[in-house]
Amino acid sequence: xxEFRFExxxxxxxxxxxxxxxxxxxxxxxxxxxxxxxxxxxxxxxPSFSARLGARGYLGMTWPKQYGGHERSxxxxxxxxxxxxxxxxxxxxxxxxxxxxxxxxxxxxxxxVKKMILPEIASGRCFxxxxxxxxxxxxxLASVKTRAVPVEGGFRVTGRKVWTSYAHMAHYVIALVRTGxxxxxxxxxxTQLIVDMKSPGIEVRPIINVYGAHEFNEVAFDDVFVPxxxxxxxxxxxxxxxxxxxxxxxxxxxxxMSTYPLLVEAFREIGESPNAxxxxxxxxxxxxxxxxxxxxxxxAGMLNEGKSPVTExxxxxxxxxxxxxxxxxxxxxxxxxxxxxGGNGQAYDGLQQLAQMQAPCYSIRGGTRxxxxxxxxxxxxxx
Numbered sequence: 001x002x003e004f005r006f007e008x009x010x011x012x013x014x015x016x017x018x019x020x021x022x023x024x025x026x027x028x029x030x031x032x033x034x035x036x037x038x039x040x041x042x043x044x045x046x047p048s049f050s051a052r053l054g055a056r057g058y059l060g061m062t063w064p065k066q067y068g069g070h071e072r073s074x075x076x077x078x079x080x081x082x083x084x085x086x087x088x089x090x091x092x093x094x095x096x097x098x099x100x101x102x103x104x105x106x107x108x109x110x111x112x113v114k115k116m117i118l119p120e121i122a123s124g125r126c127f128x129x130x131x132x133x134x135x136x137x138x139x140x141l142a143s144v145k146t147r148a149v150p151v152e153g154g155f156r157v158t159g160r161k162v163w164t165s166y167a168h169m170a171h172y173v174i175a176l177v178r179t180g181x182x183x184x185x186x187x188x189x190x191t192q193l194i195v196d197m198k199s200p201g202i203e204v205r206p207i208i209n210v211y212g213a214h215e216f217n218e219v220a221f222d223d224v225f226v227p228x229x230x231x232x233x234x235x236x237x238x239x240x241x242x243x244x245x246x247x248x249x250x251x252x253x254x255x256x257m258s259t260y261p262l263l264v265e266a267f268r269e270i271g272e273s274p275n276a277x278x279x280x281x282x283x284x285x286x287x288x289x290x291x292x293x294x295x296x297x298x299x300a301g302m303l304n305e306g307k308s309p310v311t312e313x314x315x316x317x318x319x320x321x322x323x324x325x326x327x328x329x330x331x332x333x334x335x336x337x338x339x340x341x342g343g344n345g346q347a348y349d350g351l352q353q354l355a356q357m358q359a360p361c362y363s364i365r366g367g368t369r370x371x372x373x374x375x376x377x378x379x380x381x382x383x
Contacts, residue, residue: 037088044090054124068119131175190238256320311379
């Protein structure tokens with residue numbers, strides 16, 4: 001029977017030095033009041049903060065210099081991502097572009113597109129949205145109905161995408177569309193197209209969440225023209241592109257560190273003398289965090305070697321979102337919403353309340369548990 005292997009990864013000295021550098025930068029930013037730590041990597045967006053990250057070389061880190069990158073390792077990039085999440089920084093503006101859209105374009109995009117887009121992403125001035133999910137399809141991506149009809153010089157796209165995070169801020173969306181295929185073979189005839197959000201025929205409709213924030217959108221395409229060379233991986237190869245892209249989306253620390261700032265504040269509130277129950281609960285969380293981090297860094301090592309650990313990434317995402325959902329539940333049991341005075345109680349209360357409202361979506365975004373567990377079962381040869 002197949003098995004998963006998460007080999008340990010030793011962080012190189014350059015990554016250790018970089019960690020100290022990034023922490024210093026974030027301390028300076030917080031001291032200036034440019035951001036207040038928050039929970040949820042998919043929540044806070046600040047284009048000016050993203051531009052400052054780009055100016056420091058913290059975006060497009062692994063890409064070739066000819067495309068605006070910095071030719072650093074995936075493990076060095078991992079360190080930057082981890083520190084940004086630990087600080088609760090406002091990273092969402094550039095997040096999708098740097099995490100998955102850019103790497104996909106670098107590997108599978110046309111040369112004109114790489115030269116046009118990648119330097120802008122690396123500078124923190126170009127943002128992407130993910131156009132996968134649709135109304136009535138959810139995580140069943142093979143059932144997408146958005147169509148791209150061939151025309152002279154490209155395609156005309158018509159359809160709808162939903163739950164497109166920060167599409168209202170994005171300059172482009174990579175949309176999974178149907179360019180051919182038959183109903184009985186749903187994985188054939190899919191293509192990923194890079195769609196310029198300024199194109200005529202696009203309407204972005206906001207979806208306001210339970211705490212009043214505008215993070216999600218429905219995006220409607222009405223006969224939108226897309227040049228032929230704006231495909232990712234070629235026509236008809238969309239399914240292969242999507243599955244490889246999900247290794248980037250599902251394996252990183254953003255899949256288990258969404259509520260990490262709340263955990264830190266809980267430690268501050270409880271103080272240095274926890275009772276037996278507090279010590280047991282917090283110790284269990286720390287052990288889970290250490291395990292997930294070992295698995296996630298191992299995948300970063302695989303990606304650094306050019307591998308595509310899609311199934312391992314699905315396992316990290318499933319376990320990771322369960323972990324980050326458990327943090328507000330456990331801290332709520334340990335600490336009342338009224339602060340005890342041992343730390344920055346106001347910060348704890350705010351993070352706790354926000355995490356409670358956000359947490360249910362963690363196991364949906366990036367693929368539902370049911371879809372992920374089906375992938376894991378296939379990876380183990382159980383179905």
